Amino acid sequence: MVDIATRVxxxxxxxxxxxxxxxxxxxxxxxxxxxxxxxxxDTHVTFSLINRSxxxxxxxxxxxxxxxxxxxxxxxxxxxxGESTWLRGNTFYGKRQMFRPDFMEWFEALRLPPYHLEKxxxxxxxxxxxxxxxxxxWEIPALAVLMELRSRAVLAPMGRFELQVLYAxxxxxxxxxxxxxxxxxxxRLADFGTRRRHSFxxxxxxVQAMLEGLGGKFIGTSNCLIAMRREVExxxxxxxxxxxxxxxxAEDDAALKRAPYDVLADWQEEHSGNLRIILPDTYGTEGxxxxxxDWLAGWTGIRIDSGDPAKGAETxxxxxxxxxxxxxxxxxxxxDGLDVDKIAELSAQFAGRARISxxxxxxxxxxxxxxxxxxxxxxxxxxxxxxxADGRPTVKLSDNxxxxxxxxxxxxxxKRVFGVADQERIEVVV
Amino acid sequence: MVDIATRVxxxxxxxxxxxxxxxxxxxxxxxxxxxxxxxxxDTHVTFSLINRSxxxxxxxxxxxxxxxxxxxxxxxxxxxxGESTWLRGNTFYGKRQMFRPDFMEWFEALRLPPYHLEKxxxxxxxxxxxxxxxxxxWEIPALAVLMELRSRAVLAPMGRFELQVLYAxxxxxxxxxxxxxxxxxxxRLADFGTRRRHSFxxxxxxVQAMLEGLGGKFIGTSNCLIAMRREVExxxxxxxxxxxxxxxxAEDDAALKRAPYDVLADWQEEHSGNLRIILPDTYGTEGxxxxxxDWLAGWTGIRIDSGDPAKGAETxxxxxxxxxxxxxxxxxxxxDGLDVDKIAELSAQFAGRARISxxxxxxxxxxxxxxxxxxxxxxxxxxxxxxxADGRPTVKLSDNxxxxxxxxxxxxxxKRVFGVADQERIEVVV
Numbered sequence: 001m002v003d004i005a006t007r008v009x010x011x012x013x014x015x016x017x018x019x020x021x022x023x024x025x026x027x028x029x030x031x032x033x034x035x036x037x038x039x040x041x042d043t044h045v046t047f048s049l050i051n052r053s054x055x056x057x058x059x060x061x062x063x064x065x066x067x068x069x070x071x072x073x074x075x076x077x078x079x080x081x082g083e084s085t086w087l088r089g090n091t092f093y094g095k096r097q098m099f100r101p102d103f104m105e106w107f108e109a110l111r112l113p114p115y116h117l118e119k120x121x122x123x124x125x126x127x128x129x130x131x132x133x134x135x136x137x138w139e140i141p142a143l144a145v146l147m148e149l150r151s152r153a154v155l156a157p158m159g160r161f162e163l164q165v166l167y168a169x170x171x172x173x174x175x176x177x178x179x180x181x182x183x184x185x186x187x188r189l190a191d192f193g194t195r196r197r198h199s200f201x202x203x204x205x206x207v208q209a210m211l212e213g214l215g216g217k218f219i220g221t222s223n224c225l226i227a228m229r230r231e232v233e234x235x236x237x238x239x240x241x242x243x244x245x246x247x248x249x250a251e252d253d254a255a256l257k258r259a260p261y262d263v264l265a266d267w268q269e270e271h272s273g274n275l276r277i278i279l280p281d282t283y284g285t286e287g288x289x290x291x292x293x294d295w296l297a298g299w300t301g302i303r304i305d306s307g308d309p310a311k312g313a314e315t316x317x318x319x320x321x322x323x324x325x326x327x328x329x330x331x332x333x334x335x336d337g338l339d340v341d342k343i344a345e346l347s348a349q350f351a352g353r354a355r356i357s358x359x360x361x362x363x364x365x366x367x368x369x370x371x372x373x374x375x376x377x378x379x380x381x382x383x384x385x386x387x388x389a390d391g392r393p394t395v396k397l398s399d400n401x402x403x404x405x406x407x408x409x410x411x412x413x414x415k416r417v418f419g420v421a422d423q424e425r426i427e428v429v430v
Numbered sequence: 431m432v433d434i435a436t437r438v439x440x441x442x443x444x445x446x447x448x449x450x451x452x453x454x455x456x457x458x459x460x461x462x463x464x465x466x467x468x469x470x471x472d473t474h475v476t477f478s479l480i481n482r483s484x485x486x487x488x489x490x491x492x493x494x495x496x497x498x499x500x501x502x503x504x505x506x507x508x509x510x511x512g513e514s515t516w517l518r519g520n521t522f523y524g525k526r527q528m529f530r531p532d533f534m535e536w537f538e539a540l541r542l543p544p545y546h547l548e549k550x551x552x553x554x555x556x557x558x559x560x561x562x563x564x565x566x567x568w569e570i571p572a573l574a575v576l577m578e579l580r581s582r583a584v585l586a587p588m589g590r591f592e593l594q595v596l597y598a599x600x601x602x603x604x605x606x607x608x609x610x611x612x613x614x615x616x617x618r619l620a621d622f623g624t625r626r627r628h629s630f631x632x633x634x635x636x637v638q639a640m641l642e643g644l645g646g647k648f649i650g651t652s653n654c655l656i657a658m659r660r661e662v663e664x665x666x667x668x669x670x671x672x673x674x675x676x677x678x679x680a681e682d683d684a685a686l687k688r689a690p691y692d693v694l695a696d697w698q699e700e701h702s703g704n705l706r707i708i709l710p711d712t713y714g715t716e717g718x719x720x721x722x723x724d725w726l727a728g729w730t731g732i733r734i735d736s737g738d739p740a741k742g743a744e745t746x747x748x749x750x751x752x753x754x755x756x757x758x759x760x761x762x763x764x765x766d767g768l769d770v771d772k773i774a775e776l777s778a779q780f781a782g783r784a785r786i787s788x789x790x791x792x793x794x795x796x797x798x799x800x801x802x803x804x805x806x807x808x809x810x811x812x813x814x815x816x817x818x819a820d821g822r823p824t825v826k827l828s829d830n831x832x833x834x835x836x837x838x839x840x841x842x843x844x845k846r847v848f849g850v851a852d853q854e855r856i857e858v859v860v
Contacts, residue, residue: 001433001435001439003431003433005431006433160642161639161642161643162642162643165601165602165605168598168599168605169598169602171595171598172595172598172599172602175591175595175598209591209594212589212590212591213592
């Protein structure tokens with residue numbers, strides 16, 4: 001029996017919306033948004049899309065009209081009653097009422113601000129300007145829309161069974177990873193793949209497959225909508241945008257040097273336990289830890305998001321030891337460019353030396369490598385970053401010069417202030 | 431939106447029936463049935479299930495109650511109006527009204543006769559006794575039921591995503607075959623996989639995937655129900671059961687020797703063109719062709735169903751040449767134990783020397799090899815054969831002693847009468 005109403009309803013949509021909910025975003029964006037809403041509500045920030053993989057000519061693949069329709073649809077979204085109830089009533093990281101009533105009232109009334117879109121050199125220039133807590137919520141949906149429109153463009157000419165076999169192959173590929181991952185003792189792994197997913201439905205499938213295949217070794221997803229629907233933990237803490245904006249606002253070199261720690265001081269006031277995770281690499285991990293105040297060594301853990309991950313973890317372990325902390329009580333979260341081999345290698349290397357967990361991103365939710373002719377679905381490195389704050393450019397150095405951002409003179413100044421020497425250059429795949 | 435009515439309807443079924451239509455069977459069974467209905471309507475025949483793969487202990491895998499429910503369900507089936515209309519009105523092999531009105535009236539009133547089921551030594555003994563045109567229609571549904579119940583038994587403990595990945599892998603496997611097959615110039619290939627399919631839905635998927643993936647190189651399916659629903663050609667001619675029963679009925683050695691040709695004389699009265707296909711191997715291809723009447727060399731083609739297929743085809747080509755026929759105008763149909771390698775090899779070997787086509791069976795519709803632990807879904811060799819006619823045992827020699835059937839003394843007599851010498855023994859996988 002055909003369900004006529006469903007069929008008619010489906011055909012009523014003018015577009016097939018990619019992002020259908022304001023909580024189809026990473027949990028840490030909401031945590032950071034609440035922090036920003038409290039600490040820097042009026043800072044004027046510009047977010048900008050940056051395609052690090054210039055060979056993917058997005059403006060040639062993706063129709064501008066379709067992109068605008070998707071972005072316009074996101075601007076029509078507001079928090080639903082059920083989503084609001086979940087955010088207000090759910091327990092996150094063991095804490096009830098993680099989101100304060102004043103933040104929730106603001107969020108419930110929020111519509112995302114306008115965007116600016118232009119084509120240049122085969123790429124889209126997509127920017128979002130406005131009050132920080134508003135524009136920051138564009139990052140994840142904007143990335144997800146571009147990634148999925150690119151997927152759709154590649155899939156458009158394919159036949160029905162060819163498509164089914166493509167997904168069959170992708171499912172098999174993910175499941176083979178699951179079968180390898182479940183061999184790893186004491187694995188703790190979360191989905192961090194929202195921003196560069198192949199599509200929403202595919203991410204949702206991957207999360208469910210991991211749930212069945214990994215059981216308790218799969219600890220949750222960064223995606224709030226999927227966490228809510230699939231009843232798994234929402235995972236995430238904080239990101240580079242906090243120190244990037246704080247440092248951009250600094251009035252002089254001394255304030256600049258202090259700013260990354262100011263961020264964490266603000267964070268410490270709001271969060272405890274497993275949410276106290278240091279992200280040390282924004283201006284170089286070595287210098288950040290060397291010059292860190294003692295109270296930071298008491299935090300629960302660290303997230304390694306650039307550079308050689310094993311080296312970063314060794315640095316963190318040494319630092320804890322120097323500050324009189326036992327690394328075995330500390331949590332190290334790896335979240336940069338992971339795939340199964342690297343996860344297995346890091347698991348083995350740090351077993352028993354610290355608590356380890358993994359935030360697995362693009363190669364969980366978008367590994368269609370070698371599944372299409374010309375590898376047209378291979379993932380690529382698309383980011384959406386805060387590029388200025390109150391008119392001043394932001395800077396990110398990272399532990400990998402290939403991930404650095406900002407004007408050359410400012411980068412040089414930051415390197416001087418933060419004492420960053422030559423760094424190893426590592427190819428950025430995803 | 432949940433379609434409540436569909437859901438309730440689905441849950442009303444006491445069982446999930448495997449065979450849901452009397453035309454979920456091979457086209458050649460209906461052609462032969464019509465021939466038998468005209469020529470030997472009152473012959474009393476026994477069909478019996480034979481599992482050549484003794485290591486598959488079907489009675490331990492499959493619950494007897496479930497098997498009986500499925501067989502009972504088949505006995506409740508009768509030809510639907512749409513099915514009857516299709517059989518009466520469709521064009522088969524370029525001919526309208528292939529099925530005569532008297533046969534259709536009989537078929538419309540038919541219910542399948544009772545079955546006899548016992549367990550012995552971990553196997554099921556399943557037999558069908560009665561008038562030949564009735565009991566012969568049990569063959570395909572009985573095989574399909576046993577094959578699919580075995581699949582279900584193996585799949586029962588699997589998780590939802592594990593199952594989805596299993597089918598993903600099977601789809602990928604078939605599609606890789608399609609991708610190789612479409613490289614073959616002048617390929618003509620049909621689905622002959624009903625009897626040993628993994629399941630009905632899987633066969634239906636395979637046929638649709640071949641349609642999309644192979645286009646005009648896929649010429650149709652032996653399955654009438656799928657041919658009707660997917661609007662492709664129904665393919666098939668005749669099988670060993672005709673000469674097996676005709677010879678069993680022979681009163682003396684002279685009549686025995688003549689019987690296989692009598693079958694084809696009857697067939698020639700009814701059918702022309704691409705339906706005049708010789709199946710020469712029932713009592714040895716060499717002797718059958720050597721002693722054949724001249725009119726048989728005028729037939730359209732030959733089907734190679736046992737022994738080394740290249741050798742069989744070479745024998746046929748030589749025979750046509752000896753009889754003054756040009757093999758390039760003849761059709762050779764390969765239908766025994768095919769998979770892609772063998773299809774490619776035979777295609778290359780006989781290109782330009784004869785018209786070639788392939789009836790691809792078990793390794794199209796049931797290739798789940800290496801997809802489950804212990805290879806629990808590997809296909810196996812299950813057949814359902816006429817074992818006696820009017821109280822006399824049937825005999826099949828075939829071009830492979832591993833496919834021979836019948837009591838030892840009768841096999842010896844047939845070998846003598848048909849002049850069959852030592853034959854090459856070839857392993858029967860499917």
